[in-house]
Amino acid sequence: MLDLSKGKFTKEELINILDINEPEELQILFDTAQSIRRNMQGNKIFAYGFVYFTTFCRNNCNFCYYRKSNDIKRYRKTVEEILETSKTLIDSGVNLIDLTMGEDPEYHREEFDTVVAIIKTIKNQYETPVMISPGVVDNKIVDKLAEAGADWYALYQETHNRELFKKLRHGQDYDQRMNAKLYAKQRGMLIEEGLLAGVGESNEDIADSLMTMGEIGASQVRVMSFVPQEGSPMEKCKTPDRLEEMKIIALMRIMYPHALIPASLDVDGISGLKDRINAGANLITSIIPPKSGFMGVAQNTMDVDEGGRTVEEAKIILAEMGLRIASRDEYKAYISEDLK
Ligand SMILES: C[S@@+](CC[C@H](N)C(=O)[O-])C[C@H]1O[C@@H](n2cnc3c(N)ncnc32)[C@H](O)[C@@H]1O
Ligand SMILES: C[C@H](CCN)[C@@H](N)C(=O)O
Numbered sequence: 563m564l565d566l567s568k569g570k571f572t573k574e575e576l577i578n579i580l581d582i583n584e585p586e587e588l589q590i591l592f593d594t595a596q597s598i599r600r601n602m603q604g605n606k607i608f609a610y611g612f613v614y615f616t617t618f619c620r621n622n623c624n625f626c627y628y629r630k631s632n633d634i635k636r637y638r639k640t641v642e643e644i645l646e647t648s649k650t651l652i653d654s655g656v657n658l659i660d661l662t663m664g665e666d667p668e669y670h671r672e673e674f675d676t677v678v679a680i681i682k683t684i685k686n687q688y689e690t691p692v693m694i695s696p697g698v699v700d701n702k703i704v705d706k707l708a709e710a711g712a713d714w715y716a717l718y719q720e721t722h723n724r725e726l727f728k729k730l731r732h733g734q735d736y737d738q739r740m741n742a743k744l745y746a747k748q749r750g751m752l753i754e755e756g757l758l759a760g761v762g763e764s765n766e767d768i769a770d771s772l773m774t775m776g777e778i779g780a781s782q783v784r785v786m787s788f789v790p791q792e793g794s795p796m797e798k799c800k801t802p803d804r805l806e807e808m809k810i811i812a813l814m815r816i817m818y819p820h821a822l823i824p825a826s827l828d829v830d831g832i833s834g835l836k837d838r839i840n841a842g843a844n845l846i847t848s849i850i851p852p853k854s855g856f857m858g859v860a861q862n863t864m865d866v867d868e869g870g871r872t873v874e875e876a877k878i879i880l881a882e883m884g885l886r887i888a889s890r891d892e893y894k895a896y897i898s899e900d901l902k
């Protein structure tokens with residue numbers, strides 16, 4: 563097999579690696595990714611708290627439960643609720659708060675003033691890094707979010723095949739979405755790019771995405787397996803075999819040794835943590851406090867109220883693997899020294 567440790571691949575080589583199905587070859591792929599992760603940061607794994615503070619959305623993404631046309635119960639949390647949940651997460655040991663929202667017209671109307679205030683409190687009072695996942699916003703809003711002190715702007719293209727994008731993010735503009743994150747990067751924010759697995763992409767599409775992540779300078783890169791959502795146009799589509807997601811995680815780790823790569827609890831809950839870490843992920847995302855009334859995205863309730871999506875639970879699994887959760891200071895050092 564190809565020498566994987568070199569880290570730089572042509573598109574053809576990437577497609578060949580994605581085609582691997584022999585157990586021995588797969589093991590080499592995952593072992594290579596794991597050893598790169600260990601070399602970069604020893605036994606540390608980072609952890610993000612997830613705060614999905616409004617589930618109202620003006621868009622109609624075909625894969626998403628919260629799409630505008632889906633007739634579901636929605637919430638818009640108060641500032642107090644958002645801050646209280648953020649504080650609970652911070653006290654439990656997360657390294658960052660990911661403030662995530664549907665593209666809620668209410669926040670666009672007030673030009674994100676409330677979001678700016680929340681970011682400032684988390685940054686200045688709680689001394690904790692912030693990621694903002696607001697969907698597409700115009701440059702003026704990106705300026706405001708950057709000035710408020712947001713460290714990260716997360717915006718996932720889902721695919722870099724424009725035709726497929728049009729089907730998934732129906733009615734949305736590919737370039738506008740791409741340009742929003744490029745502008746955030748230009749403004750000095752770190753950016754996260756992401757892919758969906760199992761939505762009709764080819765291995766060539768995945769290879770294109772893997773290369774694009776590097777070209778645009780994303781410091782955090784992710785893949786999530788598609789989870790079918792009740793009431794959405796893709797409700798009857800199957801969730802893909804997880805091997806595809808694991809291969810993509812491993813390749814991202816090998817291509818981008820410094821990158822933050824999520825093991826998201828939002829796909830298979832806490833039971834999916836170990837495999838993703840073993841594939842090369844170095845960050846646990848979608849940690850949600852039980853009984854807080856806040857939801858996940860792809861798995862909106864799985865493991866939440868049972869307390870499965872907590873630092874406490876993750877710690878137990880990591881300990882069995884000889885790993886531990888990084889401290890907030892270790893995380894701050896990582897993003898200011900290794901990623902800049
Ligand atoms: C809910 S959005 C939050 C931010 C903002 N609304 C946006 O779309 O950018 C975050 C991401 O969740 C992922 N997601 C949504 N629905 C999903 C599903 N059914 N299965 C897997 N991932 C999903 C997509 O990658 C999407 O970009
Ligand atoms: C997809 C979400 C992240 C948005 N920035 C969250 N459910 C996650 O898995 O981290």
Ligand code: SF4
Nearest residue numbers: 619621623626629664
């Ligand atoms: S993925 Fe984001 S933008 Fe698309 S419908 Fe869901 S919440 Fe809205």
